[in-house]
Amino acid sequence: MTLQKPDGTKTESTEETLRFILHQLTPDNNSQDDTYHHITVRKQTEQPLYTPNDKEFTQEEDGQVIEGLKQKKAPEPSGITNEIAKLIFKAIPKTITSIYNECLRKGTFPTNWKIAKVIPITKPGKEGVGTRQSIDQLAC
Numbered sequence: 001m002t003l004q005k006p007d008g009t010k011t012e013s014t015e016e017t018l019r020f021i022l023h024q025l026t027p028d029n030n031s032q033d034d035t036y037h038h039i040t041v042r043k044q045t046e047q048p049l050y051t052p053n054d055k056e057f058t059q060e061e062d063g064q065v066i067e068g069l070k071q072k073k074a075p076e077p078s079g080i081t082n083e084i085a086k087l088i089f090k091a092i093p094k095t096i097t098s099i100y101n102e103c104l105r106k107g108t109f110p111t112n113w114k115i116a117k118v119i120p121i122t123k124p125g126k127e128g129v130g131t132r133q134s135i136d137q138l139a140c
Contacts, residue, residue, distance in 0.1 A: 001014065001017055002017060003020055003021070003080075004079070005020060017084075018091060021078075021084065024078045024112060025078075025080075025099070025113070029111075045108050054104070056104065057097055057100045057101055057104065059097045062093070062100060063089060066085055066089045066096075069086065070082060071083055076117075077112075077115050077117045
């Protein structure tokens with residue numbers, strides 16, 4: 001399975017595809033790119049969020065959720081389909097569960113996971129903004 005990279009080239013092997021996906025899922029967390037909102041959120045997340053009631057994700061739970069993803073759905077904005085997510089989890093389940101648990105511990109998630117692509121869909125036979133529905137494709 002191949003993916004198109006930002007420079008227009010495609011990945012050439014499963015390993016390269018997995019590395020590309022992991023890089024997309026875990027981008028650099030550069031505070032220099034922060035907006036005012038991000039600065040505020042960073043300050044809030046400096047407080048420990050872990051409480052005795054928090055429970056880490058298990059590999060089994062993650063596997064059940066990922067296996068439950070429907071195959072024929074549109075990819076998230078990064079281009080990762082549910083089929084690719086399943087393949088990644090099968091290849092590196094401990095790593096994926098560790099990433100999710102680290103996000104839980106830190107109380108923050110990669111910016112790419114928070115981006116939604118909104119697609120307006122006009123209802124058949126109707127025109128205008130008031131008659132549109134939208135579908136959000138939110139990463140993870």
